Every structure is written in C-alpha cells, then in structure tokens.
Amino acid sequence: MTDTATTPPTAPATHRWRRRLLLALLLLAALIAAAVTGSRWWLQQQGIQLQGLGWQDGGATVVQWQWRQQDCVAVEGRGLRIARWQPLTISLQQLKLRSCAPPGPRQLPTPPPAGLPPFTLRIASLQAPALPALTIAVTQQNERWQAQLQQGADKLALGYRRDSGQWQAQGTLAAARLAPQLLGYWQLQARGRWLPGQLQARVQADGKQLGYQGEARRGDARLLATLHNRQWQLDATLPQALPLAAGWLLQPRRALRASGDLDGVHSLQADLLASGPQGKLRLQLTPQDHSLQRGSGLLQLDGKNLHARIPLQWAKRQLTLAAGEARLPQGVRLSWPQAWQLPLSASGSSRLPFRLDYQQLQLASNDGTLLWGDGRWQWQGGLALSGRHAGLRLAGQWRGQLDPQGAHGAPLQLNVSKPQLTLAISLPVNSIDPRQPRLNASFAGHYQDWPLKGTLAAQQQGNGWQGSLAASSRLPFYSKGGALQLAANWRGSDGKWQLDGGSKLDIAEGIVGNVLLKPLSLQTASALLTDGNSAHGQLTLNSGGAVASRWTLPAASGTLQLDGERASAQLQLPAWRSKLQLTANRHGAGGSGSVQLDTPLTAAMSRGLGVTLQQGQVAGKLQWQWQKQWQLDGDVQLNDVALDWGGILANGGHGRLTLAARPDRLQLQSDGPLQLAQLDVGTLLQEVSLTLRSDLKDWQLGSVHAKLLGGSLQADSLHWPSSAFQPVTVQQLDLAAVAALQNDPQPTVQLTGRVGGTLPVQLLPSGIALQDGLLRNEGELTLRVPASAGVNAMAQSNRAVQLALDMLSELDVNDFQARLAMQQSGLLDARVTLKGVNPKQNRQPVVLNYSHSENVLELLRSLRIGDEISRRVLSRKQAAATRNPTPETSP
Numbered sequence: 001m002t003d004t005a006t007t008p009p010t011a012p013a014t015h016r017w018r019r020r021l022l023l024a025l026l027l028l029a030a031l032i033a034a035a036v037t038g039s040r041w042w043l044q045q046q047g048i049q050l051q052g053l054g055w056q057d058g059g060a061t062v063v064q065w066q067w068r069q070q071d072c073v074a075v076e077g078r079g080l081r082i083a084r085w086q087p088l089t090i091s092l093q094q095l096k097l098r099s100c101a102p103p104g105p106r107q108l109p110t111p112p113p114a115g116l117p118p119f120t121l122r123i124a125s126l127q128a129p130a131l132p133a134l135t136i137a138v139t140q141q142n143e144r145w146q147a148q149l150q151q152g153a154d155k156l157a158l159g160y161r162r163d164s165g166q167w168q169a170q171g172t173l174a175a176a177r178l179a180p181q182l183l184g185y186w187q188l189q190a191r192g193r194w195l196p197g198q199l200q201a202r203v204q205a206d207g208k209q210l211g212y213q214g215e216a217r218r219g220d221a222r223l224l225a226t227l228h229n230r231q232w233q234l235d236a237t238l239p240q241a242l243p244l245a246a247g248w249l250l251q252p253r254r255a256l257r258a259s260g261d262l263d264g265v266h267s268l269q270a271d272l273l274a275s276g277p278q279g280k281l282r283l284q285l286t287p288q289d290h291s292l293q294r295g296s297g298l299l300q301l302d303g304k305n306l307h308a309r310i311p312l313q314w315a316k317r318q319l320t321l322a323a324g325e326a327r328l329p330q331g332v333r334l335s336w337p338q339a340w341q342l343p344l345s346a347s348g349s350s351r352l353p354f355r356l357d358y359q360q361l362q363l364a365s366n367d368g369t370l371l372w373g374d375g376r377w378q379w380q381g382g383l384a385l386s387g388r389h390a391g392l393r394l395a396g397q398w399r400g401q402l403d404p405q406g407a408h409g410a411p412l413q414l415n416v417s418k419p420q421l422t423l424a425i426s427l428p429v430n431s432i433d434p435r436q437p438r439l440n441a442s443f444a445g446h447y448q449d450w451p452l453k454g455t456l457a458a459q460q461q462g463n464g465w466q467g468s469l470a471a472s473s474r475l476p477f478y479s480k481g482g483a484l485q486l487a488a489n490w491r492g493s494d495g496k497w498q499l500d501g502g503s504k505l506d507i508a509e510g511i512v513g514n515v516l517l518k519p520l521s522l523q524t525a526s527a528l529l530t531d532g533n534s535a536h537g538q539l540t541l542n543s544g545g546a547v548a549s550r551w552t553l554p555a556a557s558g559t560l561q562l563d564g565e566r567a568s569a570q571l572q573l574p575a576w577r578s579k580l581q582l583t584a585n586r587h588g589a590g591g592s593g594s595v596q597l598d599t600p601l602t603a604a605m606s607r608g609l610g611v612t613l614q615q616g617q618v619a620g621k622l623q624w625q626w627q628k629q630w631q632l633d634g635d636v637q638l639n640d641v642a643l644d645w646g647g648i649l650a651n652g653g654h655g656r657l658t659l660a661a662r663p664d665r666l667q668l669q670s671d672g673p674l675q676l677a678q679l680d681v682g683t684l685l686q687e688v689s690l691t692l693r694s695d696l697k698d699w700q701l702g703s704v705h706a707k708l709l710g711g712s713l714q715a716d717s718l719h720w721p722s723s724a725f726q727p728v729t730v731q732q733l734d735l736a737a738v739a740a741l742q743n744d745p746q747p748t749v750q751l752t753g754r755v756g757g758t759l760p761v762q763l764l765p766s767g768i769a770l771q772d773g774l775l776r777n778e779g780e781l782t783l784r785v786p787a788s789a790g791v792n793a794m795a796q797s798n799r800a801v802q803l804a805l806d807m808l809s810e811l812d813v814n815d816f817q818a819r820l821a822m823q824q825s826g827l828l829d830a831r832v833t834l835k836g837v838n839p840k841q842n843r844q845p846v847v848l849n850y851s852h853s854e855n856v857l858e859l860l861r862s863l864r865i866g867d868e869i870s871r872r873v874l875s876r877k878q879a880a881a882t883r884n885p886t887p888e889t890s891p
Contacts, residue, residue, distance in 0.1 A: 059083045072100035079124075087141070088119035097128040099374045106262040108199050108229065114162055116140060129374040132177060151177065156188065165195035175210055181245065184210035184218065192227070201227040210242060217243040219250075233259040248276030264317055264345035266293060278329050279303015285312075305329045317344045333357040347373025361387035361394065378403040385414070393417045398429070406432050420448045436460060439467070449476030454486070464493030481510025482517075488524075499528040499537075509544070518544025518555075525559065534564040534586075541571065551607045556580075567593075576604060590627035595634070596620070601641060614651075616641035622659060632661040635671060652677020657692070669693045673703065683709065683741065710734030711754060720763035725771050731756040732778060753781030755816060764824055767857075773820035781813035783834065811836045811846055826857030 052063025062080040066073050079093025118141040126134045126149075138147045143162035148155060149171075156171030169190040175182035185208055192201035207221035219242040224235045236256040241249045251273040260266040272283040285297035294315045301308040308326030312319060319342045325335035336354045343350065349371040356363040368381030378401055385396035394416055400409015407429040416423040423445035432439060438459040445452050454471030468489050475482035488503035505522040520543040528537030539560040546553040558571035558580075571580040578599035585592050601616035622634030641653030655674035660667040669692065676688040691702040701718040711732035718726050735751035757775035761768055785808050813836035822828040834848040 056081075069100045072098065074098055074100040088117055090119060090121045092121070092123045094125045095123050095127070097126070099129055106230075108197065108262075111162065111165070111194050111196060112140075112145070114143065118142070129376065160194065165193040165198070167192055167194055175207070181213045182210070183213060184208055197229075199227065199229055201225075203227075207242075212243050212245045215243045215245075215247065217241070217249070219243055230261045231259070232261065233257075244274065244276070248274050248281075250274045260344075262346075264343075266317070266344075269295070270297075276303075279306040281306075285314075301326060305331070314344060318342070319344055331359060342370075352379075359387075359389065361385065361389050376403065391418055392421075400429060416445075422446055423452065450474070461491065464491060466491035475507065475510065478510035478512055478517075481508055482512075483508040483510075495531055497530050499524050499530075501526050503528070514548060516547045518546065520544065522560070528562065535562045536564060537562050541569070554604075573599075576600075576602060587627070590625070592623070592625045595622040595624060595632075597622075597636075601643075611646075612644040614642040614644060616643075616653065620659075629663050632659065634659055638674075649680040650676050650678065666695050667693075668696065679706070685713070704728075708733065709737040711756065718761075718763060721765045722763050725760035725762045725769075728759045728761050729756070730759060730775070733775075735781060750784040750786065751781065753813070753816075754778045755781075755818070757818075759820065767824040767826070768822070769824045770820055770822035770828070773818075773822075775816070775818040775820065777813060777816035781816050781834075781836070783808065783811040783813060783836075785809050808846070808848065809838070810840050811838055811848075822856060826855045827853065828856045829853050 048065065048067050050062050050065045052061070054061045054063075060082045063078070065077050065080060067075040074097070076096045076098070077092050077094060079091075081091050083089040083091060119139070121136075121138040123134075123136045123138075126136045128134075132151055135150045136147060138145065140146075145158075145160040145162065147158040147160075149158070150156075152174075154171070154173050154177060156169060156173075158167065158169040160167040169188065171188045173186045173188060175184045175186065187206045187208065188203070190201060190203040192199070194200075203223075203225045205223040207219075207223075209218045210221060211218045219238070219240050221242055222237050222239070224237075226233050234257070238250060238252045240252050242252075243249055256270045256272070258269070269287055270283055270285040272281075274281045279302050280300075282300045283297065284300075285295060287293075287295040294313075296311070296313040299308065299310040299312060299321070306327065306329060308324065310324050310326070311322045314320065321336075321340040321342075323336055323338050325333060327333055334354060334356055336352070338353065340352055341350055342348075349369055352368050352370050353366050354364070354368065363383060363385050365381050365383050368379060368383075371378045371380070380401040382397065382399040385394055387394060394414065396412065396414035398410065398412040400407055402408075409429060412425075412427040412429055414425040414427070416425065423443055425441055425443045427439060427441040436459065439457065441456045441458075443452065443454060443456065450473050452471065452473055454469065456467065456469050458465050458467035466489075469486065470488075471486040473484040473486075475484060485506045485508075486504070489500040490497060490503075491500065492498055501524050503524045507517075507520045509519050510517055521541070523540050523542075525538040525540050528535055528539070530536070539562070541556070541558050541560055543556045545555045554573050554575035556571050556573050558569060560569045561567065565586045567584040569580075569582040571582070572578070573580070576599060578597070581594075581596040583593040597618065597620045599618050601613040601618060603612055603614065606612045617639045618636060619639075620634060620636035622632055624630065624632045635656055635658045637656050639654045642651035643649075643653075653674070653676045656671040657674075658669050658671050660669075670690075672691075673689045674692055677686065679685040679688050686707040688704075688706040690704040693700040693702070699720045701720070702716065704713070704715040704718060706713045708730065711730060711734060713728060713730050715726065715728045718728070732754045733756060735753050735755060739749065739751045754777070755775045756778045757773065759773040759775075760771050762771070787809075811834070813834050815835035816833075818830055818832045820828065820830050830852045832848075832850040832852070834850070835846070837843040837845055
C-alpha cells in the first residue's frame, strides 16, 4: 500500500493569487473614486457645492453646502448630518432660503416629488425672507407629510398628502412676533389642495385680545384670505374697536378688501376710521370699474393739531398720492412738493421727496427713494437739516440707507452755532442697531475762548438712555496750562438726567497772571441729578492751592452740595487750620449767597503781606450777589491778634470790621472801636483804641486813644496818607518815663512831673512829619542833676559851668515849654525853655533855654534792636541751658 501526500501549491501559483487580489482591490478603489468624482461632478452640474465631507459615529456629515441657481445662492446650509439610513434621518443646524426668482411672472411652487423614501428632517434654525428664525421638524412616509414650525411658544402644525394634494395647517402666533409693542395673539387655520400646476388655499386668522403696550383696552380682528392658483383675495374685518398706540382706536367695520395675483395687487378697497387724542383719521378707497383696476380714494386727518386732505388714485397697478401737506401734532408740518407714486406690486421702488417743518427747523430730502421686495424695505437718499432751535443755529446733512436693521452710510454731520459758540458733531450710523440703539458721537469747536473737544456715547436702556461723556477744554484766562478734562457716566430720560458717582472734572496746573494755580479736581460723591435747569447731588473738591512770588495758598479740600436753585460748600485748608463755608442761590441769570470764614492767624499766612501774623482768630460772614455785576458785603471779627510789622509789635488786638466790595470800589470800616492791648514802636503804647475807614488806598482813623509814657494820646481824626498836618493831643506824659527811655541805670538828668500839648503830624506814604508841636507842663516839674563823676569833672573844668550845675542840681520848674519839629527823615529839632527856682539856692529864679537835634526814627530803631537782641540772647541762653548744663562761652 502506498501513502499519497498532499502537495502544497507552488510558489508561482501563490504569487499569481496575490497579484489577482491586489488588482481587484485597485479596481474597486478606482471604481469608488470614479463614483465619488462622478457624483461630485454631477452635483456641481446641478449647482450643489459641498464642503467638509466626513463620516462620524456611523453617519455622513457635511460642514457646509449650498445650492446655486445661476449666480444666486438659493439655499445655504450648515452642519448637515445623516444619522440613520433606514429610515433616513437628517439634521441641519442652519438653513437659509433666499429668493432667486428671475424677473417676470411668478410661477406656482412645485409640490415635492413622489416616490421619496421615508425620512425625518430636523432643522435647528430655518431662515427665510420676511420671517423670523424657526425651528422645524418634517417627516414623510408613504406620501404623507407632517411638519411643525416653532419659535418660542408659537407653533404651526401642517399636514399634506401627496397623492390627493390635500393640506391643512393650524397654530398660534403671539402678536409681539410682528412688533414688540403689540399684545394678544393670533389663531391660524388653513386648508387647501396642492398638486402640480394647481394651488388652492383658504386661510383664516383670528386676532384675540389685541392691544398695545401701555393701553388698557383690548380688541379682536379677523383676516380671511383665499388663493386659487395665481389669484388671491384678502378680507379684513373688525368686530370691535381695535386699540392702537398712543390712545388711538381703529373703529369696528369691514376695514379692507384686496385682490391680486402672485405678481402684485390688482384691487384695493378700504374704509378705515381711527380716532385718538389728536383727532380722527379716515382712509377711503373706491374702485371705478368692475375690474377693480382703477380707483380713487381720500386720506383725511382732522383734529385740533392734526389736519390733512390727500386725494389719491390708482391705475395700472400704481398708487398716486397728490402733492400736498399735513399738519401734525406738536406743530409739525409734513409737505411733499410733487405727487408720490407707489407701484402696487410685491417689489418695486418710488421716489419720495418731502419736507418736515417744526418751529424754525426744517428737515428735507430731495432724492429719497423707497425700495421694497422679498418682504423687505429700504429707504435711501440724503437728508438736510437747517434752521434754529432754542437760540441755536443748526445745519446738518446725512446720506445713506435706512432699513429694519438700522441706518447705513456716511456719518451724520451736524453744525451747532450761536454767538460765541461753534460746535461740529459727527455721528457714525453704521453701528446703530434699531433694536438696541448705541450711539458714539464726537464733537469739536469752541465756546467764547473755550476750546471744546470730546466724545459722547449713548445706548438705550429700557425707556431711557445711558452712556459716557469725555470732553477736554482749556481755561482761557490761564496764560499757560489750565487744561480741563471731564470724564462722566450718565443716564436718564424725559428731561431727567444724572451723572453717576465717580464722574470727575480735572483742571491741570497752570499760570494766571503771576500766580501758579496747582491742580484742582471736582468729583461726584453720589449721583448728580439734573433736569437741565437745576441739579441735585454732592461733589468733592480737592485743590493743590496756589503759589505767587510773595504769597502762597495751601491745599484745600471739601464738599459741594447742590440742591436745585441752592448750593453750599464746606472747605478746609489743613495747613492753616482754616474752615470756609459757602452758600449760593440762583436768581434768574444771577445769584446770591454767603461766605463764612473761621481761621486762626499763623505765621504761615504772612508770606507777601509785609507783616508777620503771630496769633489770633478771624471769624467772618459775608453776603455776595451777582446780578450784571458782583458785590460783597459782611463783617469780620478779630480776636487776640498779635503781629510783627517790621519790628513794630502789636498784640491783644480785637474788634469788628465791615466790608463792602464792588468791581469799582472797596470799603473797609470798623464797627465800633478797634483795640490793641499793646503797640511797641520802641515806645510802648497801651490800650490803643480807634475807628477805621479805608478803601485799602486811603486810611481814615477816628477817635484815636492810647496810653503813652504814663499819660495819654488822642486824636479826633487822622488821615493817611495826607498832605495836611493833623493835630494829636497828648496829656499827662510822665517825664520820668521819658527819661527812662535813655535806658541808663544812672541817668545824668532826673525829671519828674507831667507834660501835655498838641503835636500837628503829617502822615505821609513812607513816613511821618511834625510841625509846630508844643508841649507844656501840667503841674509842677522837678529837675535834678545828681553829683557823679562825670558831673564833678565838668564842674571842675570851668567856674561858670560849676555855677550853672549848682543852679540846676535841684530845680523846681513851674513853666515848661518845648517846641518840636520833625522832618520825614526822622530828624527832630527841639527847643526847650525851663523856668523855675532852686530850693537849695534860696529859691533863686532860673531860666534855661535848651535846643536839641536827633534822628528819632534811628533812636526808636536802636531801642527796638537793642530790646530784640536782649530777648534773643536770653532765649538762646535758656535753650542752651536746657540742652546742656555746661555754660556757653561763645556770644
């Protein structure tokens, strides 16, 4: 028995099988590629273009596709996905339908083709001309179609049988879908037949509880429309009054009947009557033949502020409104110089020139054109504004287009002017959305010498507006600097506006005259409310102060309260510990108010005054007015004032001053006596009292009283500066006090007794002069020349001198006369005559004539300097002893 073994295929046979399999796979890939390429080519030939083909989770996807008819994109879709194949399930994120109908008669739409496989189609957003975005779901099985369209709570259900052509629809639609201000809803019912070359429809829409926002009344309406192939008819009836906007009512009646075909309106018959607060409006349309191809009508407006009578007619599918005018509320007048012609068709255009007059303003368009079609409308042309309003001259122009999406075109240009004001405003319109207007305007110009430049942003918020304002200027009275910046957020409506808290006005550092004004800012601490005439709110003020060559004003801060016609402010100057309160009341073009000041007097205030304020308190209250010119009146109370005026020291000052200031004059006057406890001019004056009257150039002193050298000084009236000599009376001057002025512990001459007299003085701008002054003794005087080394030396030098000194060594004077004269330079000439007796020389009579010349100003200055040096040395030694017990050796 012989075993038979299986012989394996030879190598050449195996290789042949592999080659055949590879060739088959390549052929299959080529066929698939050819099919795909052919399909894409066929689709492109049909006007269909696909982008982003793919496969995901067992389904085909297309990112974007479109269907073109010639050069028009009729259908465009995004996000297509085929989820299942049995039954076919298709979803679309977005589908846009556009009209690509060629010019000419419109054709009936073709029903969907027969023999389609069962499918389900869901579209998340369907967009078609003149319709809002809809969500749609469509199913088809066995030639039966079901569709549901939805937007929010509004739904429309449709059914269609392809075999019989019968269709029906029902649904609801909120009136607000047609216009946001409308209230109520519409119930829709429709049925008919749709077959190739045949389309019949009967549509009934019942409006329920229709009204307008802000109106309490409601009403119903009914629309009935029929379509037989290309011909249609529309009837509208009002079973009851229908509320409109602003209190208007459309009266119940058969309001409208129209007919036509798919290409336009053939006939129109209407009798609309509306009544409202301004009057009545009636529109009548009457055909002139049975074909309804011709007719005439009348649009009539009647009311207190409403009047127009506009004949109209239609023929050859064109409506013509005769040239005329209409008087509208608020004194507005609308006129058009030539007839308006409106084609009665689903699409077309018409020139509508017009002129709108309001008071002294005029808005006109000479080339405006209205276009409509595919459920859309657009106005295009130019507008020109001219005239006056509120004292302003206005001139503006704009060219562009208006449609439901807003305005498009060049920026609106508006020029505003009046004496001393010129302003150019530019308002871009392309970014304005009519559903939520947002405006951004820029302006530039000047008011008087104030340059103006800035931007204004505004957007609608509810029934009002809000926005921001950024403006810049420069204070014209600044010779350098003084830039002004305003940044504010605002809101309001109906003439009531507010600046939000945080709105700020900044004034940069600058120079006025020879004064450097540091930065100043005003900021709203809370909302600042205004109606255009007055304001309410609070602001904070911060000022860096001012610097001049001879004085400074420190930083100030505070609050400003506005309350309609009234305003008040409270300011503080921390460096001076000063407080300032101001009030203001507006009276027409002027105002009045008060200024209240309470501050201590400090050396920091003295810069540039020529006097050093050492201490004291000033409290004042002034009343101001501004009516064509300003005026300031009030009083200032001084207490415990101490000052140093070039070495002349004064302290203990108090009194009240009244102030009356006008642009052309200023009057300062004491209310009662002004008093000083001490006035040290080298000779100490005490209990100084006087009255004052001055315009800061001429000073008048009255009822002058002071204690001087143990006696008194008085003058009824002193005028400074003066060209005349004015009498000053001195009484009971103590000669011992006069002798003490020598500041010598062992004086050569000792005097006792009192003198008085009259000193005619001339008060000059830079000094004082004395003429024919006379002092006499007031009682008995004594003169003593005690023995001293100096006196003894003089006596021993000459026998005659010895005899004279012996006679003057002790003298009782019963007659004293001193005649005085002093030049403006201070040089004093004194001629003195003494008559008396020497009690030690048997009361022998003695007559002494003596003359003396000395510069009194230098003497007083030396006395003041010596006293000042003494005080400084003493204070320095005391301070050194406090710091270090070791005595100082240096002077």
